[in-house]
Amino acid sequence: MTEKSEARERFLEAAEKLFVERGYNAVTVKDIAKVIGKDHSSLYHHINGGKSGLYVEVMTRHMQRHHEALWDIVQDNEQSLRQQLLQMADWWLTHDPIDIIRMSTSDFREIPQQDADIISEQAHEATLVPIMHALAQASERGEIMTHPHFGNIAGAIFSAIQSVHSVPDEYVINSRQFMAEEIIAVMIRGLKL
Secondary structure, eight states: OOHHHHHHHHHHHHHHHHHHHHOSTTOOHHHHHHHHTOOGGGGGGGOSSHHHHHHHHHHHHHHHHHHHHHHHHHHOTTSOHHHHHHHHHHHHHTSOOOOHHHHHHTGGGSSOHHHHHHHHHHHHHHHHHHHHHHHHHHHHTTSSOOOTTHHHHHHHHHHHHHHGGGSOGGGOOSOHHHHHHHHHHHHHHHHOO
16 A cells, blocks of 8 residues: 555545444534644545545445445354344444434535435445344244335344444443343344244
8 A cells, every 4th residue: 555545545544434333514624634743734535525425435445344244144154043143233333323313414405415325325235135134034044024114124123233432431231242142132132933
């Protein structure tokens, strides 16, 4: 990797982290520059399509990373639904939360609609589709009943696990992973035949 591409990668990593943590409106190029220890004017050659283009680029990378990790879990269909969901929960809880609500109510309003649509579809593919696939596999194996709306169930599972990120430390029972295990156990019991 050349020095220029290494610098660009550091820039993209910093931008991704800030956009994921704070959202589109709360991040400036100066904020990104401060994180990597550069002058903000030296970073503009790394930005294609302005701040909006940068947001799309780094959020696409972010969603792709989640998509690949979750599909790796789902492809191992030798595991039970519980095992798959626990691995997904572990992935989500060891990475920054995916704040779909903030993205859809704030970030997407600030970027071109076609870009918002692209990221929204990527988020759907990276979060709900793998869960829906795991639910369908479990149904085929007879672990859970068939349901006409696995998308709704996938949304409930994803939202419940993501919400564990926001539980204040003093209310965490044992660990966040333990809390996720309890949520998953309740969800699966509710889906039993």
